[in-house]
Amino acid sequence: MAHLTNRELLEMVSGTSPESVRETAAVHARQCPHCRARLAELSETWELLGKWQLPTHRPDLSGRIVSKAVSEAAKGGRPQLLGRLLAKAAAAVLLAAAVGYGLGWTLRPKPQAGTPHGLGRTWEDNGARALDLYALGSSSVGLADSLAGLHTNAREIP
Amino acid sequence: MVHSDDRDVELMASLAGGHVPALGELVRRHQVNALALAHRMLGRSDQAEDIVQEAFLRVHRAAKQFQPKGKFSTWLYRIIVNLCRDRLRRSRHAPAGLDETSLPDCQDVALGRMEAEELADRVRRAVDALPKRQRTAVILHRFQELSHGEMSEVTGWSVSAIESLLVRAYQRLRNDLADLRE
Numbered sequence: 312m313a314h315l316t317n318r319e320l321l322e323m324v325s326g327t328s329p330e331s332v333r334e335t336a337a338v339h340a341r342q343c344p345h346c347r348a349r350l351a352e353l354s355e356t357w358e359l360l361g362k363w364q365l366p367t368h369r370p371d372l373s374g375r376i377v378s379k380a381v382s383e384a385a386k387g388g389r390p391q392l393l394g395r396l397l398a399k400a401a402a403a404v405l406l407a408a409a410v411g412y413g414l415g416w417t418l419r420p421k422p423q424a425g426t427p428h429g430l431g432r433t434w435e436d437n438g439a440r441a442l443d444l445y446a447l448g449s450s451s452v453g454l455a456d457s458l459a460g461l462h463t464n465a466r467e468i469p
Numbered sequence: 470m471v472h473s474d475d476r477d478v479e480l481m482a483s484l485a486g487g488h489v490p491a492l493g494e495l496v497r498r499h500q501v502n503a504l505a506l507a508h509r510m511l512g513r514s515d516q517a518e519d520i521v522q523e524a525f526l527r528v529h530r531a532a533k534q535f536q537p538k539g540k541f542s543t544w545l546y547r548i549i550v551n552l553c554r555d556r557l558r559r560s561r562h563a564p565a566g567l568d569e570t571s572l573p574d575c576q577d578v579a580l581g582r583m584e585a586e587e588l589a590d591r592v593r594r595a596v597d598a599l600p601k602r603q604r605t606a607v608i609l610h611r612f613q614e615l616s617h618g619e620m621s622e623v624t625g626w627s628v629s630a631i632e633s634l635l636v637r638a639y640q641r642l643r644n645d646l647a648d649l650r651e
């Protein structure tokens with residue numbers, strides 16, 4: 312005779328088993344001392360646990376929860392929009408920087424054939440590079456420095 | 470007559486459409502069981518209220534994503550169980566001891582009531598002493614009266630794992646409360 316499974320026992324004691332299953336299990340329990348004992352133990356524990364009753368104080372939280380939800384919804388509109396705009400602006404800046412860097416890399420002066428990279432560049436190339444570095448500072452001091460750099464570079468090139 | 474689950478689905482649809490009073494009705498329909506679950510998980514009624522409030526606020530935030538495949542209550546209990554687990558993990562210790570609201574007043578309470586409260590406290594401590602997963606399984610099964618399938622949806626555990634947890638938990642409780650059996 313197959314004994315009752317754990318699931319059948321648990322569902323019988325909690326009253327959640329389908330009617331047909333409950334009937335079959337009840338018949339078996341009447342005939343099987345082992346399953347009858349297991350069912351009795353489980354039922355006893357089930358009843359004992361029912362002694363743990365919570366205090367009867369039952370607050371109504373609906374008012375305060377709805378107030379909080381309304382307040383959250385009101386605050387949540389503007390910051391979310393601002394956040395989205397800032398994110399889009401940041402993405403646009405990053406994209407522009409990436410494109411600029413990519414273009415700069417593509418358009419960089421190529422080393423002449425037969426010479427190590429970096430040598431044999433004309434003073435115009437170095438000047439252009441110097442201006443790239445300094446012109447972004449957009450100050451007269453920066454520009455003066457870049458012009459001074461041009462003169463130095465021209466003198467250093469063999 | 471509108472079935473209880475259908476009413477919850479209607480209210481969630483209304484809430485998703487921005488009708489916040491629907492949230493109030495959902496709270497009134499489910500707060501008793503929600504509070505009981507959180508209270509048993511945490512051991513304190515004040516913390517239980519915080520958890521239930523946060524759970525319903527999450528329901529509000531996620532209303533547009535709610536899919537009425539399962540019961541609303543199962544979804545709500547899942548949120549509550551996860552919030553309680555997080556709270557217990559952060560506090561790094563077992564659920565709180567005696568809840569002050571359940572302490573008997575020795576001057577006014579009849580002997581029978583005091584015995585009932587002491588018995589309740591013994592049972593509570595036995596459940597609190599269970600390993601975490603067994604404890605959660607017993608609370609959902611015995612006190613929230615969820616089916617094994619519903620418990621699986623709430624916890625993410627398989628049905629067979631739940632059954633195994635319950636059998637071990639009830640056996641351990643039987644042993645721990647042996648002196649209380651008649």
